[in-house]
Amino acid sequence: MMSNPNNNGVQTFDVVVVGGGAAGLNGALVLARSRRTVLVIDAAEPRNAAAAGVHGFLSRDGTPPGQLLELGRAEVQRYGGQVRHGRVRAVTRDADGFRVTVDEQPAIRARRSSVPPPRVPWPPRPSTPT
Ligand SMILES: Cc1cc2nc3c(=O)[nH]c(=O)nc-3n(C[C@H](O)[C@H](O)[C@H](O)COP(=O)(O)OP(=O)(O)OC[C@H]3O[C@@H](n4cnc5c(N)ncnc54)[C@H](O)[C@@H]3O)c2cc1C
Secondary structure, rough: OOEEEEEOOOEEEEEEOOOOHHHHHHHHHHHHHHHOEEEEEEEEOHHHHOOOOOOOOOOOOOOHHHHHHHHHHHHHHOOOEEEOOOOEEEEEOOEEEEEEOOOOOOEEEEEEEEOOOOOOOOOOOOOOOO
């Protein structure tokens, strides 16, 4: 599935997802399966990078976080979604949708955008089985 360059040659997607962690990739997968053009932009700094394995995710117990994300990116791409490395610096709204600025690259346009929520520290909790 291709994005649509508009008259100025600017790439336009139905949705630009900011952040390619588990949440962003899962959202992008659902959108791509729904035949939306979707671009994930990911700075590749997932919170759980330091963990040896993922727990509490059905069927993936112990999977290294990097491997989970690799599988996720492949799934998104299999349905036509695109995943790019970069950091979104600004998302601004105008009459036609959203203008997404990624690092020093030319702006991208989106009809919708999805941005990650701010990071909230986890509350203290009892230890869990390893
Ligand atoms: C040590 C540790 C262990 C954990 N273990 C588990 C576990 O076992 N099971 C579990 O369910 N959860 C665990 N978590 C919580 C886990 O981090 C989340 O479940 C999961 O990573 C959340 O995914 P996410 O996509 O919301 O965020 P993240 O994984 O943090 O991904 C966010 C992504 O968005 C990118 N991003 C942010 N801002 C921008 C921007 N402006 N432009 C481009 N990209 C951007 C980041 O670089 C990052 O790659 C753990 C957390 C920690 C800290």
